[in-house]
Amino acid sequence: MRKRIGVLTGGGDTSALNATLKGIALKAEELGFELIGFMEGWRGVLEGGRYCVLTPDLIDENYGGTLLKSSRTNLIAANRLDEAIENLKKIGIDGLIPIGGDDTMTVSVELSKQFIMASVTKTIDNDVGLNPPEGSAVNYSKMFNYFCPGFPTAASRLIRYVQDLRTTAYSHNRIFFVEAMGRDAGWLTLASAYGHADLIVVPEIPYEPDRLAEAIRRKHIENENVVVVVSEGIRNQKGELMITSKKELDAFGHTRPGGCSEIIAEAMRLRLSKEFPSATFRHIILGHLQRCGSPIALDRDCAIKAGELAVRALDEGQLNGVATIMRTETGMEPVLYPMDQVIKRDENNKVIPRSLDLRFYNVEDYQISPAGTGYFRPIFGDLTKLPTHDLGTANFGVI
Ligand code: F6P
Numbered sequence: 001m002r003k004r005i006g007v008l009t010g011g012g013d014t015s016a017l018n019a020t021l022k023g024i025a026l027k028a029e030e031l032g033f034e035l036i037g038f039m040e041g042w043r044g045v046l047e048g049g050r051y052c053v054l055t056p057d058l059i060d061e062n063y064g065g066t067l068l069k070s071s072r073t074n075l076i077a078a079n080r081l082d083e084a085i086e087n088l089k090k091i092g093i094d095g096l097i098p099i100g101g102d103d104t105m106t107v108s109v110e111l112s113k114q115f116i117m118a119s120v121t122k123t124i125d126n127d128v129g130l131n132p133p134e135g136s137a138v139n140y141s142k143m144f145n146y147f148c149p150g151f152p153t154a155a156s157r158l159i160r161y162v163q164d165l166r167t168t169a170y171s172h173n174r175i176f177f178v179e180a181m182g183r184d185a186g187w188l189t190l191a192s193a194y195g196h197a198d199l200i201v202v203p204e205i206p207y208e209p210d211r212l213a214e215a216i217r218r219k220h221i222e223n224e225n226v227v228v229v230v231s232e233g234i235r236n237q238k239g240e241l242m243i244t245s246k247k248e249l250d251a252f253g254h255t256r257p258g259g260c261s262e263i264i265a266e267a268m269r270l271r272l273s274k275e276f277p278s279a280t281f282r283h284i285i286l287g288h289l290q291r292c293g294s295p296i297a298l299d300r301d302c303a304i305k306a307g308e309l310a311v312r313a314l315d316e317g318q319l320n321g322v323a324t325i326m327r328t329e330t331g332m333e334p335v336l337y338p339m340d341q342v343i344k345r346d347e348n349n350k351v352i353p354r355s356l357d358l359r360f361y362n363v364e365d366y367q368i369s370p371a372g373t374g375y376f377r378p379i380f381g382d383l384t385k386l387p388t389h390d391l392g393t394a395n396f397g398v399i
Contacts (some may be wrong), residue, residue, distance in 0.1 A: 004034045005314055006093040007054065009066040010041035010073070010104035013344055014122050016303035017066035017293040018059055020099050023307025024120075024224040025056040029147025031315050036093060042073040042107055045084040051091070053273075057338035061300055064293045065154075070314040075107050075253040085114050096312035097307075101115060101128055101148070102343075102351040103252040105322075109339060110351060118313040119322045119339070121145055124291050126187035127353035129342055131326060138359055138371045143340040145324040145354075149303035152379050154181070154290045155191035159380070162195030162229060169225035170390065175216060175268070175276065177283040178229045178259035181290050183254060186232065186356040188290070192229035193368035194376065199226065200366050201264075203233035204356050207242075212264070213271040220276070227276045228311075230264055232257040232285075261285055297373055298332065298379060306334040327378060 009017050009026050021037070028035040037039075037054035038044025044051055059067055075081050088096060095116040098108050100121035108119050121128040129145025132138050140146070158180055169176050178197070180189040186202025193200060198219045201212065213229075219226045236242050244259025261283035269281040295303065306323040313321045313336050319335040321345070344352045360372030375384045 002032060002034055002093050004036060004092050005311065006038055006045075006051070006088065006096045008038040008041055008044050008096070008098055009068050009122070010098060010099040010100035010107070011070060011123065012101070013065045013070055013291060014124050015064035015153040015293055016149040016292070016299045017099060017122055019061040019064050019295055019300040020122065020149060020307040021049045021054065021067060021304035022056060022061035022096060023057045024311055025052050025054055025059055025306075027311035028057055029307040031311065033311070034317075036091070037068045040069045040073070041071040041076050041097075041104070042067070042084065042240075043071045044243075045087050045305045046073070046075075046080055047083065047087070049087070061304060062294050069097045072103065072251045074103070076110055077251060080115075081110055083112065088115060097310045097314070101125065102353050104242055105213060105339070105343060105351045106252075106349070108320075109351065111228075112339065116314065116319060118310040118318070118321050118323065118336070120310050121148045122303075123148045123151045124150045124188060124206075125182045125185055125353070126151040126306050127185040127355070128351070129354050130344070131354060131357040138374065139355070140327045140375065143327065144337060145322075146327045147302075147325055147327070147379070149299060149306060150291075151187065152299040153293070153295045155188055155194075155379070156288060156296050157290050157293065158188060158192055158229075159195035161289070162192045162197050162352070163226060163285070165227055165321055166225075166386070167389075168198065173224045173280065174279050175220065175226045176226065176228065177261040177265040177268075177281070178286075179232050179258075179283065179285040181287065182231050183257050184231050184353040184355070186368065187359070188232045189229055189231040190356060190361060190372060191376065193372070194380050194383060197227050198223070200368065201228065201230040202356055202360070202361060203231045203235060204361070205331055205357060205363055207234050207236065207264075209264075209271065212293035213268055216268060217272060228259050228264075232260055234260045234264070255361075258285060258287070259329040302332050302334065309334045309336055323363065332363065332378065
């Protein structure tokens with residue numbers, strides 16, 4: 001009988017999800033499988049959930065978001081794992097491919113005890129996988145999941161916005177605080193180095209307002225404007241997320257971040273009020289502008305290949321593998337690893353997000369380190385200097 005496999009997308013969308021779906025659909029067709037797409041993440045496998053037959057012609061890999069839609073449904077907290085398995089069996093699914101980040105993977109781990117699965121990662125936060133082994137020399141080829149599909153595109157969008165903002169920062173001698181996404185990890189924020197961010201503030205390092213104010217003062221003396229990129233995941237000295245809206249928890253128990261750029265801008269305004277007028281300090285929350293739109297070519301192509309690999313894993317009967325992206329001598333290649341080899345879990349079996357590797361960050365200067373540029377090189381090439389468009393050589397008179 002023809003094999004029937006399922007796919008769903010969980011958690012926040014990315015620009016490369018349809019590309020992964022395309023890879024899955026193409027490989028499923030090639031191997032003669034019927035592909036069922038479940039709508040809205042794990043919600044799609046519960047009572048009342050919707051599903052459809054997914055064929056390659058329905059999917060545009062260059063279009064962002066997810067054709068299958070997504071949700072943050074938590075089968076574990078809702079105690080509905082058995083119901084999900086029963087439904088999957090009822091409609092004859094032989095193997096399931098969830099595409100997701102740490103929360104979706106946490107559910108996958110539980111389901112995989114009773115059901116055949118192969119997962120594909122995605123998240124703009126880049127926090128699913130393992131960093132290279134510790135030591136002073138970074139072995140990039142030992143980084144399990146070099147990047148999560150979706151991350152390179154979000155990073156390229158952030159880079160573009162940060163770079164563009166410079167013209168306004170220059171024109172008005174402004175100090176901008178740009179808030180990048182990344183609830184638990186500073187990967188995305190670090191990428192802003194490629195947009196020539198002056199100071200990069202990541203959640204892995206405790207926030208020290210006085211030290212930051214001093215760094216801003218120094219940068220302003222140098223350039224007369226400053227672009228600071230802060231991660232939405234920065235916590236205050238009490239260890240709490242700095243948010244401006246009412247505290248809200250999602251189904252996985254995470255507080256929704258957002259607003260730290262405003263809080264930090266105000267803290268800096270107060271500390272630097274003698275030197276700069278109030279209006280110098282501005283904040284911008286980029287939010288979903290980083291997650292939307294079409295994928296860049298590298299992201300799209302890796303996402304397609306990772307999708308294909310997951311179907312091959314089901315075909316070959318490899319249980320509970322994760323299609324990861326690995327850096328090899330010839331470029332980025334998807335490689336299948338057993339789930340336990342590429343993610344860590346806590347005592348409650350929850351997947352632990354991968355933090356930014358601190359070898360990639362220079363704490364003192366709030367900047368990317370040489371190892372960090374080594375990481376981004378295969379994605380964005382060499383780090384260039386901030387192009388100057390000023391009146392540096394002009395002959396000034398003073399009135
Ligand atoms: O998927 C990851 C992410 O983009 C985080 O960076 C961010 O904190 C969160 O999702 C936002 O989720 P939502 O779109 O549900 O508000």
